[in-house]
Amino acid sequence: MNDFLKISGLCAQIDDNGTPKEILRGLDLDIPKGEIHAIMGPNGSGKSTLSYVLAGRDDYEVTGGSATFDGADLLALEPEERAALGVFLAFQAPVELPGVNNANFLRTAVNAVRRAREEPELDAVGFLKAVRAETKHLHMSDEMLKRNVNVGFSGGEKKRNEVLQMRMLRPRFAILDETDSGLDIDALRIVAEGVNSLRGPDFSALIITHHQRLLDYIQPDRVHVMAKGQIIHSGGAEVALALEAQGYQQYLEAVA
Amino acid sequence: MSGAEISALGSFMARAHEGQARTLLEQQGLPGRRLEAWRYTPLRALETTGFAAPAPVAPDEARALLARLAPEADASHRVVFVNGALVPELTSLPEGVRLVAADAPLVADRPISVLNTALAQPGLGLHVSAGADAGQIALVALVTGDAPVSTHLAHQVTLEADARLTLLDIQSGEGPYLANPVLGVRVAEGARLTHLRVQQDSQDAVNLAFVNADVSSRGLYDSFTLTLGARLSRHEVLAHLGGSNAAVHVNAAQLLAGNRHADLTSVIRHAAPDCISRQTVKNVIMEGGHGVFQGKIHVDRIAQKTDGYQMNQALLLSERAQIDSKPELEIYADDVKCSHGATVGALDDEQLFYLRARGIPHDEARAMLVRAFLLDALSLVQDETASALLDRRVETWWQKRDPE
Numbered sequence A: 001m002n003d004f005l006k007i008s009g010l011c012a013q014i015d016d017n018g019t020p021k022e023i024l025r026g027l028d029l030d031i032p033k034g035e036i037h038a039i040m041g042p043n044g045s046g047k048s049t050l051s052y053v054l055a056g057r058d059d060y061e062v063t064g065g066s067a068t069f070d071g072a073d074l075l076a077l078e079p080e081e082r083a084a085l086g087v088f089l090a091f092q093a094p095v096e097l098p099g100v101n102n103a104n105f106l107r108t109a110v111n112a113v114r115r116a117r118e119e120p121e122l123d124a125v126g127f128l129k130a131v132r133a134e135t136k137h138l139h140m141s142d143e144m145l146k147r148n149v150n151v152g153f154s155g156g157e158k159k160r161n162e163v164l165q166m167r168m169l170r171p172r173f174a175i176l177d178e179t180d181s182g183l184d185i186d187a188l189r190i191v192a193e194g195v196n197s198l199r200g201p202d203f204s205a206l207i208i209t210h211h212q213r214l215l216d217y218i219q220p221d222r223v224h225v226m227a228k229g230q231i232i233h234s235g236g237a238e239v240a241l242a243l244e245a246q247g248y249q250q251y252l253e254a255v256a
Numbered sequence B: 001m002s003g004a005e006i007s008a009l010g011s012f013m014a015r016a017h018e019g020q021a022r023t024l025l026e027q028q029g030l031p032g033r034r035l036e037a038w039r040y041t042p043l044r045a046l047e048t049t050g051f052a053a054p055a056p057v058a059p060d061e062a063r064a065l066l067a068r069l070a071p072e073a074d075a076s077h078r079v080v081f082v083n084g085a086l087v088p089e090l091t092s093l094p095e096g097v098r099l100v101a102a103d104a105p106l107v108a109d110r111p112i113s114v115l116n117t118a119l120a121q122p123g124l125g126l127h128v129s130a131g132a133d134a135g136q137i138a139l140v141a142l143v144t145g146d147a148p149v150s151t152h153l154a155h156q157v158t159l160e161a162d163a164r165l166t167l168l169d170i171q172s173g174e175g176p177y178l179a180n181p182v183l184g185v186r187v188a189e190g191a192r193l194t195h196l197r198v199q200q201d202s203q204d205a206v207n208l209a210f211v212n213a214d215v216s217s218r219g220l221y222d223s224f225t226l227t228l229g230a231r232l233s234r235h236e237v238l239a240h241l242g243g244s245n246a247a248v249h250v251n252a253a254q255l256l257a258g259n260r261h262a263d264l265t266s267v268i269r270h271a272a273p274d275c276i277s278r279q280t281v282k283n284v285i286m287e288g289g290h291g292v293f294q295g296k297i298h299v300d301r302i303a304q305k306t307d308g309y310q311m312n313q314a315l316l317l318s319e320r321a322q323i324d325s326k327p328e329l330e331i332y333a334d335d336v337k338c339s340h341g342a343t344v345g346a347l348d349d350e351q352l353f354y355l356r357a358r359g360i361p362h363d364e365a366r367a368m369l370v371r372a373f374l375l376d377a378l379s380l381v382q383d384e385t386a387s388a389l390l391d392r393r394v395e396t397w398w399q400k401r402d403p404e
């Protein structure tokens, strides 16, 4: 098996007002190149924590285990280095940046990763062309590019803006943290299409979701169930259907 | 220089003109902590330095200095002072604008004014006739020298009724010096003065500046100060709204790194009804920088329907960075709308992480957030060329700031 993303025994904690709180407790997960996996799990099981730790947020302290990406020790890298390598996180709660113009932000990000990947930077015209193609694809109005990043965006607009960033940054591994939450059915289809069209031998993804619905549109290669900071069950697409029908209890009892 | 006797005050007294200002300077000395208004900005750092009169500079050297320190003043009409003296070869004025003898009156209870008057050097005396639009004029004051020197330019700008002017006031230099400029402003009925000041003095300089603005009915004094240089600086503004429906804007941004100290002190006095004052002041403070904001809005009994707004915000980028903020409202009228606020904060970690997760390197991400913080102050500058100039200066400052 080609080890693309490989997580072994990952433990992470956060400082919760002075007391360390353990969130990830020995998590194992492998995602081969070209595969799309889904993680489902009850609220508070550590799904967002996992995505933050992989993207490099430093308020989480990794206390054990490892995570490698395409052979590189992911945990040793700065967030911007991970992005340059091709890791992308679509945030569950995208951050608002008052005073930062969305188009400028996007162009700065695109050119930062292009620089790091030793690709030529895009000039204003080239960038505009590229971004217009994507906004059209995602049914986004160009007006959203003129606004400040995520400021005054509806929940759905924020999620689409995440997908726009993902497509512009051309990641090799994308984590979508509840990108489907708060989307109506049309938006969901557009977002799913935005992911599906990246699908290929060099693109992998981890989709965190509560709903089978998204997985109707993005067929996962594998589905993992997460609880209390661990993967407690893995299987094919049928796991999502079983969860939808019977809930998490069946798996929680099995490990209890 | 040697010996314990050397002091700034001694060197000033030796050069002071006879008159009331000299007497006041002798009696009061330089302001210290005991003076309430100077509590956060004592001039102790000056005490052991003697300041000489600066040497004259040849026109060619002045031209080179201008190209180096204020290249953007090249295209515009301008009045250039180097080492406290007008350089006629570099000065050009538009039609309808006259240079007159400058006469910035002494304000006895303002130590910066006292020092300036005691050692006054004739500065810019500008007169814009009624109804004339003088466009943009750059006032450039540069200082250069190896040993500590001081300049004390006294400027006076008068706009007659309905006149217009944008004054781009650039202060810069090389080496150790004290720049102590005073600008008197008179804005007559319906006139509008936009005053954009960029203080980018040498890192070894001290800048003590005073603006005394008097605005008549329907007039506007619209000012923005960008403080980037000098190890110690104080920009003091006294704005007097003397006729109804007049307005003043005293906006500023202070960017401080190293161990620099910058103080913005303003008193806006509403002395007539229906006037507006606006003040947005942003401080970006890194390393051991120390920012000071003292802003007073004074509303006379007669000044009903005053509309005053004041906001002071500080972004502290290190543990050692400091801000002292002292807003004051003194209101004697009963029908007024005055609001003020102050915030102090650090960069938002979530915002920083979001940018970095998108591949933007740490320092660039910080720069973006600092610019975003400054935006609502910088965007108050409407003149496009001036606004572009300020953006460029902020950008360069960020790139060249002392390494952490």
Ligand SMILES: Nc1ncnc2c1ncn2[C@@H]1O[C@H](COP(=O)(O)OP(=O)(O)O)[C@@H](O)[C@H]1O
Pocket (backbone or CB within 6 Å): A014, A015, A016, A021, A023, A041, A042, A043, A044, A045, A046, A047, A048, A049, A050
């Ligand atoms: N910054 C934080 N401070 C304290 N507790 C946190 C913090 N972030 C996450 N947690 C806790 O860690 C657990 C896992 O959270 P999270 O990773 O957001 O779960 P999920 O995404 O699966 O809902 C929860 O109990 C949550 O309250």
Ligand SMILES: [Mg+2]
Pocket (backbone or CB within 6 Å): A047, A048, A049, A092, A177, A178
């Ligand atoms: Mg979550």
